[in-house]
Amino acid sequence: MINFLFLLLLLGASASCFKLPQKFIMKGEVSCESPFQEVGGRCMYVDILNKGTWSVMRNHCKSLGGDLVKLNDGEVYAALIRHIHGNGFPIDYYWIGATDEGHEGLWVWIDQEPVQMGTPYWANCGCDNDQMPTGGTAQNCALLDAHFHLYFNDGTCSQEANVICEQ
Template identity: 25%
Template structure:
């Protein structure tokens, strides 16, 4: 069997000879070997191209997230390494073309936070009850599942806890908190635009 170098040299020779020489028509054994080598090389390249095309079409590689977002379970997240109040956190997310993370990606977010950022702490999430006390809804209008609240929460301590915090690594993991308190926050970038309605 010819080495890869020999095949490359043979292919170069064929290309240099150009259309004046047609392989396989001379009846020469060397020409026939060269034609077979070129054919094998073409088939191998076609197979490699097809494999690469299929790999690029799979979701295995996850979504392409714009900077500074990172991919986790087909979602794009940004978790701050600095603390802001809830309203400032939301403005920051909106300024990045995203919004505070909500219900549709809670477990992907938890995995991302635990693996990539920190083992314990609190993160602002996309829910607030400032307009109607005790009516906890996500920013998209959906009601929060009561099973996600830590025992005794929400409690609206001192009558001013209106913003949602996710505790990491607790399960259940939601707390109500004073909106002006400084905490880390999680933004979710929805490919195709912000996730707010």
């Protein structure tokens, strides 16, 4: 079947002339509105052009019809990292939708679901291999950290970073 479709395309035939099986027409399992793309079965937008504080970038995501990304699934998280690397996006800091602001040490997603702590999400660092987050009351917003291979880290909410939005 695939060889037949390829031959038709080489001959200049349009797919709209033929009734093709749905699996050949749709990419992925979800339909995403621009600028969002399907990543790991979800609609995400990795914004490499804009930077701002955690709250500014959350509002930016909302203006696009989404919110900060919730990475509560290891397979989705891995798919996102592959998406970033595979598209040549810069290895930078990216805000995600987790915070412990107002309840130090209790990390929750923007929908108030608890964030899984430790491996495989949070970075390790230093000679003692300290597990993040370790920023105390000064660092209350989560980001994917460029210095830790895009593992989670806690950052100062007022610092500027890129953002990953989810619809």
